[in-house]
Amino acid sequence: MLSSDRRHILKLLAALPLAGCGFAPVYGTEGTGRTLRGRIAYRAPATPEGFRLRTRLEDRLGRVEQGDYLLTVQMSIGESALAISSAQSITRFNLPGTATWVLSEPGNDTPLAQGTASTFTAYSAAGTTIATREAQDDARDRLAIALADLIVTDIIIASAG
Template sequence: MSSSDRRTLVLGLAALALGGCGFRPAYGPGGVASDLRGGIAIDPPDTRNAFALVERLEDRLGRAEAPVYRLGYRIGTSRKALGITGAQETTRYTIEGDLTFELVEIATGRLVQSGNVTAFSAYSATGSTVATLAAERDAERRLMVMLADQLVTRLIATAPGRAR
């Protein structure tokens, strides 16, 4: 049996196993999160961090075409010194992020889901002032991506259509 024949056989068996267990894509027709894709109006961003968060959420959930839900959020961040030299100079920082959210059904005003997700990112402060500022902004952007990804995972796992 050639390598490609084995690969085809293994993929076929995997597809059969997934089909047998009732696997359906989350965003697919009849999927538990099908109402979420293009169905969430996200509050507009008002800061650089909020812009990065909303950008990632829209990448994952799509822009609201016919919104069923409204997503409100509040971002909190704190920066802490992580690496300190003997001369008391900070060489590394960590940024901790906390995202509190509320998913509300637009038609009824009913709170569907709320909660918070947390993550952290770090950056080096050993370069020039410009390099350190660029590293800090990059760490903030990565943090917003992590928070958005955790939020989307939570929304899919507890989607309103989950009981179907």
């Protein structure tokens, strides 16, 4: 009985700092994430990575053809050797990626928010040609998803302020 009471008190004490700091859930009923959902149209590059980025943005913020806002994203993905074997063959590649985004109202060039998201991923090139190609495609997909998640976080932060 005593340990049950102790756990209840510890939970209350853990939540106490959040109560006074103005913390509000982003996806709560009045949260910024909910108010933006289904209101943003997207313009992304016409590449496989751009398609994957747009799909992730739609998963996180909703899908609309014509929204109250327009999110325009430009992506750049590099590739560099990360590991070289003693036989001088590349066994691992690094894919750094950057996405520059602008959130505006359709027909208005003045940005409501803008930013740049950067991250990286890597893949192994030690297998067969087909395995290496699949690993590269998978790494590019993971990179696009990570960039989309960073963009969503930045938009939510910008709209909450």
